[in-house]
Amino acid sequence: MFSEGFLTVFLMVVLTIGILITIVLIKGRARQQTVASLSHWSQPPSRFVEVNGLKVHYRDEGEGPVLILLHGLFSSLHTWEKWVNLLQDRYRIIRIDVPNFGLTGPFPNSKVDDQTYMQFLENFVTTLKLERFHLAGNSLGGYFAYQYASRYPQRVNRLVMLNAAGYFFIPPAALIAWGMPLLGRIADYTEAPYGLFASLVRRAYADPSKATSDEIRRYNELLHRDGNRAAGGRLIRHIRNCVGFDTSRTQLLTMPTLIMWGDQDHWIPVRHAPKYHQAIPGSELIVYPNVGHMPMEEIPEQSARDLIQFLDAAQESSVCNA
Structure with a gap:
């Protein structure tokens, strides 16, 4: 017999498939927007630099x-805005529109594998002439952060992982459908109803009312940056084909690591937090009550204070060892 949980997921996927097919028939092909038409998201202090064929x-x-x-x-560098306002007096903060998202857009070779991202990050920091730095990432960015740190430990002083992707979980039904071979390719080029899209963004918050209309509009507009939608679909299907993410490299992390997690994360379950804590030698763990997938957006002050305490310990350590 099938479990109740399996049947629930199956019915959600079937419903989502039906919705997407209806959208295809009614809405038609998704719009594509140029970087120039989205320039209101790249006002100063935004910059562009050429790396791996990308601006x-x-x-x-x-x-x-x-x-x-x-x-x-499907996020962008703007998700860190509240942290930057709180931290820029203490740190030089460099935030990136990760390739395949934001205004950076897709890799020219259409690749979405780990090695392509790792080589991009290494070339990016080399281009900016950065030698050592702290590194933090949220969700998929958290996964990229610890993958990079495990490969280039000489670069990373301290690592911070916020609700990081990695261990197996069941994503929202819309992403499951997008990961399917034929239906996923249809979704790559299909305009989704704004209300459905908004509900997915709100799902990232423990308190959905904290997802402002401006934030939802930003996510929606940047998803329509030329090439982003199809690139995001390729990434989702790559993850599906690999049966998830590679978490084996967590045991190679040697730098001090802080794991932050909201206990009401509806995207990546909080049960993954102690798994990372156990897998990463000497790591620290903070679980925030009544917080969702993005602590830096929902509780910027508290999460920033915890970050400062963790990062400043590196300064104190260097002074003590001088």
Whole structure:
């Protein structure tokens, strides 16, 4: 007999398939927007730099030790805005529109594998002449952060993982459908109802009312950046084909690591937090009550204070060892 949970997921997928087919018939092909038409998301202090054939959108603000920030799936560097406002007096903060998302857009070779992302990050920091830095990432960005740190430990002083992707979980039904071979390719080029899209963004918050209309509009507009929708679909199907993510490299992490998690994460379950804590030697773990998938957006002050305490310990350690 099938379990109740399996049947629930199956019915959700079937319903989503029906919705997507209806959307195809009614809405038609998704619009594509140029970077120029989205220039209101790249106002100063935005910059662009050429890396691996991409014009990478990034921002470089503040003074002090370097802190690089990586966003999650279908997000952009704007997700860190509240942290930047709180932290730029203490750190030089560099945040990136990760390839296949935001204004950076898809890799020219259409690749979405780990090695392509790792080589991009290494070339990016080399282009900016960065030698050592702190590295933090949320969701998919958290996965990229620890993958990079495990390969280039000489670069990363301290690592911070916020609700990081990695261990197996059942994503929202819309993403399951997008990962399917034929239906996924249809979804790559199909315009979804704004209300459905907005509900997925709100799902990232423990308190859905904290997802403002401006934030939802930003997510929606940047998804329609030319090439992003299809690139996101390729990434989802790549993850499906690999049967998830590679978490084996967590045991190779040697730098101090802080794991942050919201206990009301409806995207990646909080039960993954202690798994990372156990897998990463000497790591620290903070679980926030009544917080969802993005602590830096829902509780920016508290999460920023915890980040400062963790990162400043590196400064104190260097002074003690001088």
